[in-house]
């Protein structure tokens with residue numbers, strides 16, 4: 609299912625652990641919106657050339673909910689008409705603080721039908737340490753506002769594996785999140801990203817890595833508790849409930865990344881993929897706005913080259929990426945779709961990991977069993993050619 613991603617690179621403050629590209633302050637917002645419209649126009653043949661049409665649209669960030677709902681709605685409708693899209697899933701990432709009842713209703717009216725909200729924790733002390741804007745009660749209130757506005761597909765994010773998160777508090781977070789009954793839960797292990805505030809604290813010796821054994825136990829508790837609460841795991845970090853028709857309410861947009869469908873990324877730092885080539889906009893709103901100067905401006909090849917880059921994927925990149933993305937999912941990777949020569953090269957490692965119980969072979973598919981997903985990075989790396 610082909611998709612479109614829009615990067616909204618604004619945050620009102622930076623979270624301790626985050627190194628995503630975003631800027632503070634409202635300085636570039638007006639220009640950014642015009643530039644996005646100009647980039648859409650420039651890329652309008654992207655899907656036509658591939659004979660597909662986009663079925664998912666995802667506004668991510670940054671913090672898309674810092675923009676007025678009318679602006680987001682206008683951009684959304686511009687995307688739909690420019691790319692002749694018939695989207696089944698239109699998602700937006702939001703910050704709990706922005707979700708008043710009125711704003712939630714405006715998002716629904718603007719056309720969004722799925723919301724992904726970073727609650728991260730239900731412990732105020734931890735939210736403060738993460739430099740999140742919201743308190744635990746505000747996360748819950750925002751969720752209820754979304755429900756009252758008619759959103760019936762809500763995803764909530766949690767983080768585990770950081771200093772101060774005891775097993776008891778993790779269990780509390782799991783119980784609280786499931787009591788809200790979101791359709792989807794994403795849970796990520798805290799990682800130390802270069803350039804983030806946490807990365808700097810780590811370099812200064814002010815933060816220690818959490819022992820692997822603790823993270824592993826918290827991940828196992830996550831799988832176990834969500835499993836018992838009616839959520840099925842379908843990817844390393846992703847869990848979903850079923851709708852009354854029995855359909856698993858996965859993120860269709862993210863699922864397209866894992867199955868390597870074409871996607872177009874708009875906005876600074878956004879990446880695109882067309883099956884052979886990956887291209888991207890550099891993480892700079894200033895360069896982006898210079899490159900796409902809005903209605904009246906002309907896109908010069910020189911500015912275009914400065915605003916982004918591209919790479920042609922080689923056979924080995926395609927093989928390794930297919931293995932990596934496929935094995936992140938519970939369904940695994942279909943080896944019949946891989947290059948036969950490279951598969952032969954990887955076969956001794958595949959067999960070794962099957963013997964170790966790290967891989968399960970099911971016909972032409974191989975997958976990592978759920979109890980080994982926590983160590984999937986190492987397994988996947990061993991299969992690279």
Ligand code: SF4
Pocket residue numbers: 618619621622623626627628630669670671703
């Ligand atoms: S986690 Fe989200 S809200 Fe926090 S700094 Fe990163 S992009 Fe902004």
